């Protein structure tokens with residue numbers, strides 16, 4: 001697989017891993033999202049100190065308002081976050 005294909009596969013694997021912990025296996029609850037962010041994005045999002053932060057992130061991600069984050073909503077979030085971090089990754093790659 002190419003690098004990009006690997007990234008796509010890994011994004012899917014990460015989502016599945018946390019989505020299947022509780023409730024609907026196809027979607028993330030707020031608790032599942034919180035664990036995912038803490039474990040997988042510790043450098044980008046610190047939700048630990050601000051108790052309301054996870055609520056804000058969850059509300060922003062849950063575009064259709066069903067109190068679950070589905071794969072599409074997750075991918076949009078990852079894409080948006082990657083855009084925000086574009087410069088950061090460029091600098092890292094240049095080193």
Ligand SMILES: [Ca+2]
Nearest residue numbers: 019022024027
């Ligand atoms: Ca779930």
Ligand SMILES: [Ca+2]
Nearest residue numbers: 062066068069
């Ligand atoms: Ca949703």
